[in-house]
Amino acid sequence: MRLFLSFLLWLSSAKTLFSLRLAVVLTPVLVFVEKYLFKDWHFLGSLCVLIMVDTVFGVQHHWRAHSISSRAFSRLFTKASIYLGLLVLTHQMTTYQVDGKPNSVFTWFDSFMYAAMMAREAVSILEHMDGLVPGLIPQVLRKRLALVADGGPEALAPPDPTTATTPAA
Numbered sequence: 001m002r003l004f005l006s007f008l009l010w011l012s013s014a015k016t017l018f019s020l021r022l023a024v025v026l027t028p029v030l031v032f033v034e035k036y037l038f039k040d041w042h043f044l045g046s047l048c049v050l051i052m053v054d055t056v057f058g059v060q061h062h063w064r065a066h067s068i069s070s071r072a073f074s075r076l077f078t079k080a081s082i083y084l085g086l087l088v089l090t091h092q093m094t095t096y097q098v099d100g101k102p103n104s105v106f107t108w109f110d111s112f113m114y115a116a117m118m119a120r121e122a123v124s125i126l127e128h129m130d131g132l133v134p135g136l137i138p139q140v141l142r143k144r145l146a147l148v149a150d151g152g153p154e155a156l157a158p159p160d161p162t163t164a165t166t167p168a169a
Helices: 002-011 014-037 041-064 070-095 109-132 139-151
Strands: none
Touching: 014 070, 041 070, 041 109, 070 109, 109 139
């Protein structure tokens, strides 16, 4: 009986009631977000880490060059909103259904977009590092990552010998 009364007291505490109300309100919101907007939280964590590293190196680079400005910080919000739009677009392109049947046309789209975003952040980080210590980052690495940022992960694959054309003799 005491245990039951203790449970009722715990259940009626302000913190518990607030937590329960919050869970009741946020659960359908999270279900909606994961179904229609975005659900790859692991990737989002990785992207956020690269954005933070890029921001730190960018501030350091521009601080040393005496070119730091508040306008540059506003671009961080622009970048975040563009990436948010790309993440929602990517989710929709890979999870939409027609007549209840899953999409099979754009299954590659998420890998392509995720690789392009990660490569773009990596290129930016390397550019800022190179601005801090010129010549530290091999140019070939920056060029290869730029290829991925522009052409997706297939840009790193070796050419297919079956489709290669040979010059006519």
